[in-house]
Amino acid sequence: MRHLLSTADLTRTQALRILDTAEEMTGVSAREVKKLPTLRGRTVVNLFFEDSTRTRVSFEAAAKRLSADVVNFSAKGSSVSKGESLKDTVQTLDAMGADAIVIRHGSSGAPAQLAASDWSEAAVVNAGDGTHEHPTQALLDALTLRRDWHAAHYGEASSPRGTDLTGMRVLIVGDVLHSRVARSNIWLLTTLGATVSLVAPGTLLPVGVESWPVTVHYSFDQALAAGPDAVIMLRVQAERMGGSFFPNAAEYARRWGLTEERLAVVNQLRLAETEAPALILHPGPMNRGVEISAAAADSAQSRITEQVTNGVSVRMAVLHLLLTGSRGHHDDDRSSL
Amino acid sequence: MSGATLITSARLYGQDPADLLLRGGQIAAVGDDLRSQAAEQLDEDVTVIDAEGLIALPGMVDLHTHLREPGREDAETVETGTRAAARGGFTAVHAMANSAPVADTAGVVEQVHRLGLESGWSEVYPVGAVTVGLGGERLAELGAMAESSAAVRMFSDDGHCVDNALLMRRAMEYVKSFGGFIAQHAQEPTLTAEAQMNEGEVSATLxxxxWPAVAEEAIIARDVLLAQHTGARLHICHVSTAGSVGIIRWAKDRGVAVTAEVTPHHLMLTDELVTSYNPVYKVNPPLRTRVDVDALRQGLAEGVIDVIGTDHAPHPTQAKECEWAQAAMGMTGLETALPVVAHAMISTGLMDWRRFSEVTSTEPARIYGHQHQGRPLQAGEPANLILVDPQAAGPIRPESHASKGRNSPFAGLELPGRVRYTFLAGHPTLAEGELATSLTGRAA
Incomplete structure (x- = not known):
C-alpha cells in the first residue's frame, strides 16, 4: 500500500509489520544518538489544517529521527486562510517535491480524497480527519497495549514482535460519535484479535453502531463489571458540553468519567489471568476532572506518557515503511507495508 | 420554415409501429403508411425520418430543474440548461426559485420566462418562491407571480424546507384560490443541522x-395532514426514503390531494458510493440505502410516486473539487434522466414505456395544469414528442453534455437508451442525437 488512510484498510500482517518496525524504532529512540539515515534526502510535509501541536510535533520528531527534511505547513496564516483550495495547496507542495504528506484535516475524508486524486504523487498519511479516523493514534495505542499484554504473559525480557492482541478485552469510553480515535481503534484492535466494547451516552453513539464488531454498554459500571483488560478514555470536546448531548460536565463525569471511585474498581482488574494490572489509556489532551480524574491519569495503571513516546516510534515506522518501499517520487504502486 | 415532418415506423409508447405526420406544430396524422398519403396529398416539403427501431414518446416534462439564471451564470444559464433539456428529451422544464435574486417577485419570474422564450430549446416555466428570499418567514408575492406574464402556478422554496407549520398551511391555502400548489422540500432543519449524508451504517463508519430519514418523513407526515385539513394540493419534491413512500401511500389511500416526485439518481444510487468521499455523490436529499431505492422503484411503478423530477443541479468544477463537507450539494440530471430511469425501471421489468411516458410527461403536465404538454400521441395534439433509441448504449460522458455542469454521478456508467430526436411544437431541437436549432432559430 502507498498510503495510510484508515486502519480498516490494514490486514493483520500489515498492522503487525508496522508494530514490529515500531519496536525497532523504539530502540533507536532509546539510544544517545536518536537518528537513522534511512530517509535522508526525502521530504515529509506536515500539512495541518487543524491545530494539533501534539500530533504535529510527534510526526516532526519521527521524520527527523529518520533524517528526512521536514516542512511544516499550517493552514492558519497561510494562503489557505485566504481561500486557497486543498487541491491548489497540495499541488504546490507536490511541485516542491514532497515525498510524503502527513495531513490533519477537519473534514472527514480529506486524506482519502487527496490519495485518490492526481494532485500529488506523494505518500499520504492520515494524521486525523474530521470524525473519521486517526490511524497512527490507534497504532500507538495497539503498540502500548501489546507491550503490556505480552509482558504480562511471557515476561518483560521476551520481545512482543510478531504477536497480536488475541484474547484482550478493551473498553472504549466516551464520545464515540465524534471520535476518530475510537473508529480507528475499533477496526485495528479487532483486526489484531482483541474484543472491543464501547460505553457512552446514547447521544454520543452513532446510528449504525449496531453494525460494528463491538458490544455497546450505556453504563460504565456495568461495563467495568465485565472485567476489561484495558480502558481507553476519550476526550470530551468542550463544544459538546452544555449542549443537547448531555446535561453538563458534572453529570457526564458522574456517569461516564473515570472517577476515583471507578479507579478503585479498575485497580482490582488484571490482564486476563495474570497478576499484571489492567491498563488506562487516553489519547490526550485530557480534561482532568471530566472524563478522567487526576488520580486515574496519574495512577500506576496509566499508560498515557508511554502513549506519547510510542507515538513517535509508530510514526517513524509508518514513514519508514511508506517511503522506503518505493524509491523516488513517481514510483509505481509497490507494496511496502 | 420547413414544412411537414413524416416519422415512419416509430413504435408508439414502445408498442406497435406507426407513422406520425407533424405539421404546423401539431401531430397532423397518426397511422400506417402515411408516406404514400403524404406523397399524394402534400405539395410542401416533407422531411422524412426513418424511425425504424425507435420509440416515440410524448416530450418529457421536468417539474424540478435548476437553471441557475439569474445570478449563477457560471454554473448554468437558461440557454445552456434548456439545450441540456432538449438533449435529454424534455420539452418543458420548471425552473426552481433559488436563483440570485430569488424568484420571489413578478419581475424575476418574468425574466426567467422571457429568457426561456428567447432560447426556444424547451419551454421554461419559472417556479415561484413560497417565502421572501427563501427565508421561511414571510410569504412572497404569490399572487403577483401568478398574475405575471409567467403565470406561475407552482411555488417552492426548494433547497429549503418551509418548516414553519403555520406558514406552510397559509401558503397552501393562499395559492389554492388561483389553482396553484406548493412543492415542499421536506427536510426538518433542526434534525439536519450539519448533515452531510444519509444517517446509517455508512455514515457511522465514515x-x-x-441526515436521518425521519427528517424527511416527519415533514411529509405533517404536510399531508395539513393538505387533508385545508383541502389544498401538495406536491412532495424528491422523495428519498422508504418511510416517505409509506406515508404518501397512506395519505393517498385517505384521499389527500398529494403528489410525489422521485429523482433518477435516488432510483439508482446508494450511500455506499460515499465511501469514496467523492463529492459528486453529495446531494440533497442524500443518497439512501438499497432498501430505500427498492421502495422508491416500487412506489413509482405502483403510482404512489407520480412523477420523475430530475433535480438537475449543475455546479462549477471547484464547487465539487474540494473537501466533502465544503462541497456543494447536487447533481446534473437532464441529459441522463432517460437512460437512468430506463436502467432502473424498464430493464428491471418494473415498468414499460407507456408508464414511463406517464411519469415523465402526462403526470407532471397534469400536476402543473399544462394543456399542451404531456398530451397523447394522437392526431390534433401538439407536436411535443421525442424519439428514443432503446438499444443505444455506451458510457455516460459528462464532458459531452450541453449543461455547463460536469457533476454527473453517472460518468462512465453504461446505461441503456438515448434520445435521438426532440420535437418542440413540431420543430426538431434535437436531430440524430445532436442539437439542431431552437424554435427561435438559435444554433448550439
Missing amino acids: GLPG
Missing part, C-alpha cells in the same frame, strides 16, 4: 454527520 464519520460524516448523518
Whole structure:
C-alpha cells in the first residue's frame, strides 16, 4: 500500500509489520544518538489544517529521527486562510517535491480524497480527519497495549514482535460519535484479535453502531463489571458540553468519567489471568476532572506518557515503511507495508 | 420554415409501429403508411425520418430543474440548461426559485420566462418562491407571480424546507384560490443541522454527520395532514426514503390531494458510493440505502410516486473539487434522466414505456395544469414528442453534455437508451442525437 488512510484498510500482517518496525524504532529512540539515515534526502510535509501541536510535533520528531527534511505547513496564516483550495495547496507542495504528506484535516475524508486524486504523487498519511479516523493514534495505542499484554504473559525480557492482541478485552469510553480515535481503534484492535466494547451516552453513539464488531454498554459500571483488560478514555470536546448531548460536565463525569471511585474498581482488574494490572489509556489532551480524574491519569495503571513516546516510534515506522518501499517520487504502486 | 415532418415506423409508447405526420406544430396524422398519403396529398416539403427501431414518446416534462439564471451564470444559464433539456428529451422544464435574486417577485419570474422564450430549446416555466428570499418567514408575492406574464402556478422554496407549520398551511391555502400548489422540500432543519449524508451504517463508519430519514418523513407526515385539513394540493419534491413512500401511500389511500416526485439518481444510487468521499455523490436529499431505492422503484411503478423530477443541479468544477463537507450539494440530471430511469425501471421489468411516458410527461403536465404538454400521441395534439433509441448504449460522458455542469454521478456508467430526436411544437431541437436549432432559430 502507498498510503495510510484508515486502519480498516490494514490486514493483520500489515498492522503487525508496522508494530514490529515500531519496536525497532523504539530502540533507536532509546539510544544517545536518536537518528537513522534511512530517509535522508526525502521530504515529509506536515500539512495541518487543524491545530494539533501534539500530533504535529510527534510526526516532526519521527521524520527527523529518520533524517528526512521536514516542512511544516499550517493552514492558519497561510494562503489557505485566504481561500486557497486543498487541491491548489497540495499541488504546490507536490511541485516542491514532497515525498510524503502527513495531513490533519477537519473534514472527514480529506486524506482519502487527496490519495485518490492526481494532485500529488506523494505518500499520504492520515494524521486525523474530521470524525473519521486517526490511524497512527490507534497504532500507538495497539503498540502500548501489546507491550503490556505480552509482558504480562511471557515476561518483560521476551520481545512482543510478531504477536497480536488475541484474547484482550478493551473498553472504549466516551464520545464515540465524534471520535476518530475510537473508529480507528475499533477496526485495528479487532483486526489484531482483541474484543472491543464501547460505553457512552446514547447521544454520543452513532446510528449504525449496531453494525460494528463491538458490544455497546450505556453504563460504565456495568461495563467495568465485565472485567476489561484495558480502558481507553476519550476526550470530551468542550463544544459538546452544555449542549443537547448531555446535561453538563458534572453529570457526564458522574456517569461516564473515570472517577476515583471507578479507579478503585479498575485497580482490582488484571490482564486476563495474570497478576499484571489492567491498563488506562487516553489519547490526550485530557480534561482532568471530566472524563478522567487526576488520580486515574496519574495512577500506576496509566499508560498515557508511554502513549506519547510510542507515538513517535509508530510514526517513524509508518514513514519508514511508506517511503522506503518505493524509491523516488513517481514510483509505481509497490507494496511496502 | 420547413414544412411537414413524416416519422415512419416509430413504435408508439414502445408498442406497435406507426407513422406520425407533424405539421404546423401539431401531430397532423397518426397511422400506417402515411408516406404514400403524404406523397399524394402534400405539395410542401416533407422531411422524412426513418424511425425504424425507435420509440416515440410524448416530450418529457421536468417539474424540478435548476437553471441557475439569474445570478449563477457560471454554473448554468437558461440557454445552456434548456439545450441540456432538449438533449435529454424534455420539452418543458420548471425552473426552481433559488436563483440570485430569488424568484420571489413578478419581475424575476418574468425574466426567467422571457429568457426561456428567447432560447426556444424547451419551454421554461419559472417556479415561484413560497417565502421572501427563501427565508421561511414571510410569504412572497404569490399572487403577483401568478398574475405575471409567467403565470406561475407552482411555488417552492426548494433547497429549503418551509418548516414553519403555520406558514406552510397559509401558503397552501393562499395559492389554492388561483389553482396553484406548493412543492415542499421536506427536510426538518433542526434534525439536519450539519448533515452531510444519509444517517446509517455508512455514515457511522465514515464519520460524516448523518441526515436521518425521519427528517424527511416527519415533514411529509405533517404536510399531508395539513393538505387533508385545508383541502389544498401538495406536491412532495424528491422523495428519498422508504418511510416517505409509506406515508404518501397512506395519505393517498385517505384521499389527500398529494403528489410525489422521485429523482433518477435516488432510483439508482446508494450511500455506499460515499465511501469514496467523492463529492459528486453529495446531494440533497442524500443518497439512501438499497432498501430505500427498492421502495422508491416500487412506489413509482405502483403510482404512489407520480412523477420523475430530475433535480438537475449543475455546479462549477471547484464547487465539487474540494473537501466533502465544503462541497456543494447536487447533481446534473437532464441529459441522463432517460437512460437512468430506463436502467432502473424498464430493464428491471418494473415498468414499460407507456408508464414511463406517464411519469415523465402526462403526470407532471397534469400536476402543473399544462394543456399542451404531456398530451397523447394522437392526431390534433401538439407536436411535443421525442424519439428514443432503446438499444443505444455506451458510457455516460459528462464532458459531452450541453449543461455547463460536469457533476454527473453517472460518468462512465453504461446505461441503456438515448434520445435521438426532440420535437418542440413540431420543430426538431434535437436531430440524430445532436442539437439542431431552437424554435427561435438559435444554433448550439
